[in-house]
Amino acid sequence: MRIVLGAIAMSAALVATEASAQGVNLTGPYQCIQGCVTVRPGDFAFVTQNGWELNMVNEAGQASRAWVDYPGRIWIARANLGAIYSPDGMVIQFDNGTIWKRAPEPPPAPPPRRRRR
16 A cells, blocks of 8 residues: 555656646747846847757857756756746846846737738
C-alpha cells in the first residue's frame, strides 16, 4: 500500500511541476527599456518558449539558449546570467539590471476589401 501511495504522490508532483512551467507564456517581442546592450533603449528582443526551454535574441541580435530554473526564474546560458519574470510574463528583469518589457502586439490587419462588379 505504501508503494502505491508513494507512486501516486510522485506522479502528482510531476504533473504539478509540468503544469506550473506552462503557467506563463514568455513567447513574444520585448522592448529593452533599461541597461540595453545597444546604445539606444527601445530596441526589440525576442523570446520563444517551448515548455521549460527558451530561445532568446537580445536587442543586439545575439541569440542564446535559456531555460526556466523554477517558476519565476530563468537562466541564460550565453550571457551566464539569471533573470526573473513577472507572474504575467510582461517584464523580464536580468540580474545585471537590464529590463525588458513585453512589446504590445499590433492589431490585426483589416480584411481585404472586395470590389463590386
